[in-house]
Amino acid sequence: MDHLLIIGNGISGVTLARHVRKLSNTQITLISAETDYFFSRTALMYVYMGHMKFKETQPYENGFWDKNRIDLVRGYVSKVNTKEKKVCLEHGKEISFDKLVIATGSKPNKFGWPGQDLKGVQGLYSKQDLELLKKNAPNKELCQSAVIVGGGLIGIELAEMLRSRDIPVTFLVRERSFWDGVLPNGESQMINEHILEHHIDLRLDTNLKEIIPDGEGRAKAVVTDQGETIPCSLVGLTAGVTPNIDFLRDSGIELGRGVKVNRFLETNIKDVYAIGDCAEQREPIGQRRPIESVWYTGRMMGEALAQTLCGRAMEYNPGHWFNSAKFLDIEYQTYGWVFSERNKAAHEVHFHWRHPEEKICITLAYHKTTLAFLGINTFGIRMRHAIFDRWLTEKRDVHYVMEHLRDAQFDPEFYTSYEKMIVAAFNSTTNSKVKLKKKSWKRILQRI
Numbered sequence: 001m002d003h004l005l006i007i008g009n010g011i012s013g014v015t016l017a018r019h020v021r022k023l024s025n026t027q028i029t030l031i032s033a034e035t036d037y038f039f040s041r042t043a044l045m046y047v048y049m050g051h052m053k054f055k056e057t058q059p060y061e062n063g064f065w066d067k068n069r070i071d072l073v074r075g076y077v078s079k080v081n082t083k084e085k086k087v088c089l090e091h092g093k094e095i096s097f098d099k100l101v102i103a104t105g106s107k108p109n110k111f112g113w114p115g116q117d118l119k120g121v122q123g124l125y126s127k128q129d130l131e132l133l134k135k136n137a138p139n140k141e142l143c144q145s146a147v148i149v150g151g152g153l154i155g156i157e158l159a160e161m162l163r164s165r166d167i168p169v170t171f172l173v174r175e176r177s178f179w180d181g182v183l184p185n186g187e188s189q190m191i192n193e194h195i196l197e198h199h200i201d202l203r204l205d206t207n208l209k210e211i212i213p214d215g216e217g218r219a220k221a222v223v224t225d226q227g228e229t230i231p232c233s234l235v236g237l238t239a240g241v242t243p244n245i246d247f248l249r250d251s252g253i254e255l256g257r258g259v260k261v262n263r264f265l266e267t268n269i270k271d272v273y274a275i276g277d278c279a280e281q282r283e284p285i286g287q288r289r290p291i292e293s294v295w296y297t298g299r300m301m302g303e304a305l306a307q308t309l310c311g312r313a314m315e316y317n318p319g320h321w322f323n324s325a326k327f328l329d330i331e332y333q334t335y336g337w338v339f340s341e342r343n344k345a346a347h348e349v350h351f352h353w354r355h356p357e358e359k360i361c362i363t364l365a366y367h368k369t370t371l372a373f374l375g376i377n378t379f380g381i382r383m384r385h386a387i388f389d390r391w392l393t394e395k396r397d398v399h400y401v402m403e404h405l406r407d408a409q410f411d412p413e414f415y416t417s418y419e420k421m422i423v424a425a426f427n428s429t430t431n432s433k434v435k436l437k438k439k440s441w442k443r444i445l446q447r448i
Helices: 011-023 041-048 127-136 153-163 185-197 295-309 385-393 398-403 419-430 441-447
Strands: 003-007 027-032 070-074 077-081 086-089 094-096 099-102 106-108 146-149 169-173 201-204 208-213 219-224 229-231 234-237 241-243 259-261 272-274 279-281 322-327 330-336 348-354 361-367 373-379
Touching (some): 003 094, 011 027, 011 070, 041 127, 041 153, 146 153, 153 169, 185 322, 185 348, 185 373, 322 385, 330 385, 348 419, 361 398, 373 385, 398 419
Parallel strands (some): 003 027, 099 272, 169 201
Antiparallel strands (some): 077 086, 106 241, 330 373
16 A cells, blocks of 8 residues: 545544554545644634634644644545546545545435525534534624524534524424434423523424525515514524535445445555545444444544554444434433334333433333343433443443443542432333442442
């Protein structure tokens, strides 16, 4: 391998470049049209909210790339020629490669809404989106109100960002309850309440019909499928993302929703690979989705592919599902599989506990017959990833998990613990006789 060319400088591409450099002296080039240097995408909201400066989102100093002999090229790739092993940039420059890795991530969805390309209409994914948001919604005086379309994690992030500047927000969510295709009913209902308590006008079971222009090319209102016209200065389109692969349509690379890859992250073209949000697994990996727009899976793909490219073939193995996020000021964690009511299998049973006063709850999933622990969601309670990961691998049952729940607790010292309340509710609900064991640092350290 003489020249490794990586399109995309997100977490996937940068992780790959770093690990290949650790293992080899090959020439490495990173192409990106978004920014000169890698940054933490999940921190963009905190830049807008004034908690961080953009340069503080960059994990590496600018000299890191020269020091590690990773060449950076700023530009859009317009075409990939796999036969001649070249990529063409928009301004006409061509770059040859021996091995090519596509790590171009995602772009916000648009569904052909009338007015979706007006000024004042935008998504929230890239650095360019952040800069545009600063112009479109600098303050309440210049952005008197906003409408957000789409009820996922990006949507609620954008709502929090705008509310930090006191901009009124109307939140259009097509589901009957927030994120109820992912969250069980009790959790979804709690988040509905939390959104409303933060003075966000949540409109459930409501779809965008069209965006109305003001006569000068800017959005001035939206029309919903409920027949309502809502005035606004900003429309945030946050109805999910899709792989950023349009430039590959004539490349000969097999495409589905994303770039089709096998477990070694190889495409159908020799010496061409794909990782991160734009990669689509040809064969399913357990219950995981073929495309996962998750930070840590992109990192894991970069690590695995680095080994393969350097002569140590390694399959991509994401392990047990986990994720974390924030719903305004409620921290959310999930380990294993906890499906919503409309998506769960017949054998999946849920135990749901919610604090009687605070916005704190858990939902624990287990097998109806075998009692095998399947997964857990937590809101407002921090848990140890390594503990739940081990319990899933060891195929522990729900009673074992309940007995040792204190071992998984990860809230800071002096925080209130809720294990007694949770176990008491579990025993009452299921007619069980679980006895909560004391927290054991020996057990915890053995499992980390």
